[in-house]
Amino acid sequence: MSISEARESAAPPAGRRAARTTSSGVRPEIQALRAIAVLAVVLFHLWPGAVPGGYVGVDVFFVISGFLITGHLARELARTGRLDLPQFWARRARRLLPASLLVMLVTASVTYVAVPAAYWGQFFREITASVLYVENWLLASDAVDYLGAENLASPAQHYWSLSVEEQFYLVWPLLLAACIRAGRLSRRVSPLQALRGLLALLLVTSFAYSLWMTWTQPAAAYFVTPARVWQFAAGGLLALVVPEPPGGLHRLRGVVQWAGWAAIGSAVMLLGPTTPFPGYAALLPVLGALAVVWSGSPATALAPTALVDARPVQRLGDVSYSLYLWHWPPIVIIPLVVGQDLDHVTKVLILAGTLVAAFATKRWVEDPVRLRGPLVRSRPRVTLAATLAAMALVALVSGSGQVVANQRTAASVEAAGNLVERGTPCLGADAVLGDDHPCENPELEGVLLPDLAALAEDTGGAYACYDQEPGAELTSCTYGVTTDPAVTVALVGDSHAAMLVPGLLPHLDGLGWRLDTYVGRGCVWAEPSGPDDQCAPRLDAMQERLEHGERYDLVLVTTRRSIDRPQGSADPRAEAFAQAWRPVVDRGTRVVALADNPLVTEDALQCVARAGAPGAAGCELGVDEALGTNDPLPRAVELVGDGAHLVDLTDAYCQDGTCPMVVGNVVVYRDVHHITATFSKTLVPFFLEDVARWLAADTAGAVP
Structure with a gap:
């Protein structure tokens, strides 16, 4: 969901320019696309029922990035005869990383202070992946990993699209440079023709791959970079074929622009979470974005110029990147802290708060570093070195949280192993299936196993x-x-x-x-x-x-x-x-x-995560809910x-009409339908006793 692209696009001479630009060189219709795209994504995350296809804002941003970055590099090539890749990467780093790393640093800190320890392992792992811009691949791996598919959305999950973009910024110029070199060595095609051919090839092959992935591995298809390359290529091809809107055809361009906005709006309102995506469905927002960019700012009353140029729309486009960065973490973290779903008032407050944070970040973080900071005057290698140092710092913070979670996991495994091996009375299933009722063991007072930081990883080698x-x-x-x-x-x-x-x-x-x-x-x-x-x-x-x-x-x-x-x-x-x-x-x-075993709910798991050892025993579900499926x-x-x-052995899970999340000081479930290895170790002895009784009684079928 990238909202990042080049703003410093060099434009052709004014007399040849058919697209209006602002004083900063930004085309108003592209700013409006940014504004609508980020608004669609944010509203989808806050009110998914109202804008079920709001996630297509990401696709719009991918098209914008492909158009602007490819156009910028092509103009640099035409102007200088070469591509200065270190300078390009330095500009990208100054533009994108300050705000991105700031948000992840704040998110990691808040996670450590406020988020229940049960989520630390996953959250810090994803924060680190986001800092390294490989979050999309981590999510794709989890999407096809049965054991990771139950993961709660993390406060860094939205960085998957930024990861795709950064991979694009890293690889795209290299491909263009190689293509230009190949074109120069050939006597049959020019470098520009070679570029167009490369983009066309990438568009076709990536789109075909996207269709195949959406059909065969739909969960992973959404995140993997090769299934998204065609969207960048579509924007890039437009930049090379029609870098500026045609000088005339104002009425046609006005109609095309309305059609583009209608296509994006239709995608936002008609697609939904169950739509196979990206696949064919992604054509709607992509073609819509291409139509808006191609049409530019036609001089006709048929065009939506007044809406596009509206100051709120343009200002929202200005802060779209920071708004995207800030909006998601509170949506994930607040329910975990307060213990209830977001109500409409809280959602409005989140929207208002992230708008304030976005404008503040734009003014005091993005613009100073990008336009006026010392890195602007430095050599590219200085910028890149500073970038790597900043990334390492934030990764160190999130990695430290992961280390703490790992240490608690190791200690939990050792403690649980010792108690189980000793046959500790009243531990786990023994508290309800054993001979002593009620079962009390002072040794277990204040004990909760596994440690909540180890909960998701408590598989015991299963x-x-x-x-x-x-x-x-x-x-x-x-x-x-x-x-x-x-x-x-x-x-x-x-x-x-x-x-x-x-x-x-x-x-x-x-x-x-x-x-x-x-x-x-x-x-x-x-x-x-x-x-x-x-x-x-x-x-x-x-x-x-x-x-x-x-x-x-x-x-x-x-x-x-x-x-x-x-x-x-x-x-x-x-x-x-x-x-x-x-x-x-x-x-x-x-x-x-x-x-x-019973099936539980995410709310019940969160109850345990928030309550910890003192109050987790009060987290439970009714029998009808936990055992309501066949x-x-x-x-x-x-x-x-x-x-x-x-x-x-249902009695080990449910007693007196309720199914507690903690039995005998052991957390029963590590997700909504898998039990913990610690509880399994206390349950299996009773399973084996039952099997032995059956075999002893069934003399005709006794095991030889």
């Missing part, structure tokens, strides 16, 4: 052997007794099954078990839904192994409850599970299904009958 991609080949890992095991066990399922691993590992040697894991993202042990199911190849390979490979004594399975089916409703997944299990049971393997496993066990067994 995903050390885990297939992230649904279409990946089947992989497995072996734990426990590998030579002459008493019992061979397979653990099958998705990320919920993987969360049993930390609890099972300490018991394997004592039980004489060999445990083979077949766990992966989103793929559960059930009949594939069809040939288009991405899980089908892996599930087919796993089914083949379970049916015709080594016969396991036990197969343990669990999966996430259905998020779209109310409790008690018919669930076709139950029959799909049963169909997959029957052939395995028929060869003598016993199937043990663990009923899934778990297909109980019905699947019924359908299979003999040879299948259900272990239902």
Whole structure:
């Protein structure tokens, strides 16, 4: 969502100029585009229901940047015969980094002081990525990472677009310089023709890649740079083909400009969060922005000149960059601090406050450094050295926060491990499933595990052997007794099954078990839904192994409850599970299904994060909400009958009509549907006891 571009565009002689410019050399219609684009983004973040497609403001900024930067470099080439890349990068650094780094420095400081420690790890990681301008790649990675997809939006998330822009500013001039050199070496094409050819090639290939990514990996497609290059290329191609609006055609240009504004407005109001994007849908704001830039400022009553030239619009365009930088952090941080969603009054105050911050930053930070500071008169290498030093300083601040979070995580892991290994009474599930009721242990007074700074990372190695991609080949890992095991066990399922691993590992040697894991993202042990199911190849390979490979004594399975089916409703997944299990049971393997844990809410997680050890015990959900969706496993066990067994440990999660977020001084959930490894370690002993009782009672199906 870049609002950054070159303002210092050299213009052709006045007599040839068809586009009006202000005294600072800025074209009014481009300033208006900036104003409308940033307003769309800010309003979308504050009132998404009112402007559901406001995120397209980012696309408008990408077009503006491509147009202005390419035009600026082309004019420099025409004027001097060369490109001064160090000077270009120094100007960009003076223009963009002072405000950007200031906002991140303030955000990192506020995060450390005011944000609950549960979010430090993620927030400081993203702040550091934003300072280094790789936030878009981090978000793309998290978008396709099942374990990162549940992350809360961070106060640095909006820097993804600035990262795309900075990557553009770094690579674009290098490509242009290489293209110019190639053009000069060729006798068939001029440097300008070579530039146009390069931009056309980038536009076509990047747009095709954007379509493919939007179709195959829609979450990541939004952030990755190659899927956005075509938007810069579109603006750049316009700058090379039509650098200035035509001198005549005023009526046509007036109509085209209205059409451009209408296209942008339609995108803002008609697109939405569920629209596949960027893809084809991004053409609407991109073409709209191109139309407005091409039309310039036509001298006709048909053009919206009065609206474009309005002082509030132009002033908003002036501060669009700083406004974008400041508006997002309070939207994320304030609800975490006060413990409730933003109301309309607070949203208005955020809007007003960020406007004030934007104007102040423009006046006292951006302009002094860009126009009057000592770096203006310095050599480019001095500016770049100062830039790197400033980036290192802010990265050091955010990195220090990450170090603190990591230290607390390490201490939490050690403390939890010691308490679990000693079999501490009343810890975790033992507080409600153990023999003592009520369960009291003075040793646990004031204790809350895991440490909130370690909460999101409390996986205990559950995903050390885990297939992230649904279409990946089947992989497995072996734990426990590998030579002459008493019992061979397979653990099958998705990320919920993987969360049993930390609890099972300490018991394997004592039980004489060999445990083979077949766990992966989103793929559960059930009949594939069809040939288009991405899980089908892996599930087919796993089914083949379970049916015709080594016969396991036990197969343990669990999966996430259905998020779209109310409790008690018919669930076709139950029959799909049963169909997959029957052939395995028929060869003598016993199937043990663990009923899934409740699903909680982000509000409940935030309650724990804010309350900390003293008050987290009061954070809870009602049973109807936490267990309101259907778990297909109980019905699947019924359908299979003999040879299948259900272990239902719901009482460990919910008691007396409520489902607390903390049980026995242990935080149960690390996100809205995964339990912590610490709680898993206290829960699994009761799971194993249930399995042992079933096997002992079922003499006909006892494990050999």
